[in-house]
Structures are given as C-alpha cells and as structure tokens.
Amino acid sequence: MIKYIGSKRTLVPLITQAITRLPVDSVCDMFAGTTRVGQGLRSAGLFVHSNDLATYSEVLGIAYIEADESLDRVRIGELLEHLDQIKPEHGYFTETFCVQSRFFQPANGMKVDAIRDEIERLDLTRVEKAVLLVSLMEAADRVDSTCGLQMAYVKKWAARSFNPLELRMPAAIHGPPGKVTRVDANELAATLGDVDCSYIDPPYNQHSYFSNYHIWESLIRWDRPEHYGVACKRIDCRTTKSAYNRKREAWDAFAGLIREVTTPWMVVSFSNEGYHEQEAIESLLSESRHVRCIATDFKRYVGAQIGIHNPDGERVGEVSHLRNKELLFLAGPDPVTLDLALRGLEGMGEQLLPV
C-alpha cells in the first residue's frame, strides 16, 4: 500500500470496530485516499462505496473495493510476468522524475515508462487495468526517494531507491464487492440515499493531496502534462485546489457537507492538528444527530518521523512532536446505540484517550 499523509492505516481496526457496532450494512468512504478504511470495512462484511477526487484513489478503489472473485488472478499473474519482461524505455516518466528531478533511479523510471505504455496497449477489462496500475504504483512507491510526499525528493538517494522495481500481485480483499466513484464529496453528500453510514475523513490543513501525490496522478492518467518547479509538479497543480485546504473556506466546505449528508449514521475523523476545534465539530454534528467522540494517540506522517529537511533534502532538524491526537466522532439517530458502540471500543486498549 502506498505511503500517504493522513492515512488511517493504524486506525483501521478501531474505525472498523466502531462502524460495525452501529446498525449498518453499507458505508460510503467519502474521502477514500488509499482505500485502507474501505478495505477494512469490506473485509468486515459491509458494502463499501469508495469515493475520492484523486484518479490514483479511483484505481485503488477498483482493485481493492470493487474487484471480486470473477477477476482471473492467474491471468493477472501471467500479465505481471509479461510486464516484468518488457524492455525498459526512456520516456516521459524517466525524463521528468529521474532526470529533471530525482524521485526515482533512472533504471526504475525506464521500467515504469515501458510497463505503463504496455498496460495502455494491452486488451484489458476495467478491473484488470486497475489491478495492473495499482501493482505498478505500489512497486514505484517501494523504490521512491522521498519522505512520503512528492513535494520534494531527498538530495542523497534513499537506500530503497537502489532496489529494482518489482511488480507484485495486489492483495485480494474478501467481502461484498463495492462501488467506486471519483466526484467531489460535497456533491455526493446529498445522493447517498441507499447507504446507511458515511465515513468522513477530509483533508484537514493546507497540504493539497493533488500536489503532494502529483506523480501518482500523472502515472495513472498517463497524460504527460507540462510541469513546473524542482518537483516537476503537473501544471494543473496550480489550479486544482480544494476548499478543504484553505483555512478561510475549509469550515464552510465541511459544514456544508455535514448538513447535506443523507446517511442516518456518520463517522468523522479529524486530527487535532487540523483547522477545526473539537467543540465546533461536535456542535455541527449535533444539529441533526446525537454525537459521541473518542480520541486516539496517533503516529504522525512518515515525513515527521524522518525529520525536517532543507530544499536539498538534507536533514536540518527534528519536528516538535512525533504523535498527535486523532479524533473520531460517531453520530446518529440513537444515543443508546452510540453509547453501546463506544463501550465496545474500550476493550481496544491504551490507544484511546479521554476527551
């Protein structure tokens, strides 16, 4: 699975437990990112609708949330072997991300170029194509030379970047096959009539996901965009901005979404490093539902663990703290059900904090 700022990797068991303790059969993961939460929910037997604006999240969703037993994994294995044998080529990816910038070693960039072009030439179903793209993206992620964000690469090659790019079969997630969309969550909110619960994990500060993961966006779209700056960001990073990343607009976007969402149950994640105060979120959710909140001790994103770097990628300091508090709000029509759900979570141990 790719490195992703704000990923709920370590919280998936808790979020899954919380949602499965509510009387729900279906969930919309409205800001799905890596789709990790959706994978946990699908494995727990729920129908999952996975949504995000990012094209790379859409292919992750098709591979992990939508793909079912009808996917011929023997054929995928053969296709991966075929792709592994392709002669490396110096194309857009190598030129942009290995020569003009240094996110990957050229030998790996040339493999990415050749494999990505071949995926485009093969006769594939929508799901097969997504599974191969996910395999390639995850392979590239394992040999990148970043701190987990694509705003910058490290000056001295990361040790993992010397490893050869290796395609692996994406895991099969068992559970009911779900559905994937790529639309603005604020537009989706009012259309979830067939879903019992929404899981809401929006961007919580100024960091734009579109810019932070511009390489994955270009790798999946394969549209060879014009680029700018040292990080060779897609030209449309300049114009693709989410209201959730702008301090002045973030509250209206979030409040508008919460007021529109039609699902009876709602689970909302927020970091204490985000723009909004816990009390403000509670009061917003209380307009239409009963609310409970728990907090968890959370390891900060990989870049924070690695330290502070100057633009040349040299380590120049440590971040002030390596952990933060992650808030989880449960909201719905019945307070007793919410209390019972919370009581069940107490058994999950020391990571829960008093709020």
Ligand SMILES: C[S@@+](CC[C@H](N)C(=O)[O-])C[C@H]1O[C@@H](n2cnc3c(N)ncnc32)[C@H](O)[C@@H]1O
């Ligand atoms: C905090 S991350 C979600 C992380 C995810 N829960 C995980 O575990 O990987 C927020 C996500 O919101 C997406 N996003 C930003 N604005 C959006 C919008 N208006 N509608 C839908 N998705 C949006 C970003 O692409 C990003 O993947």
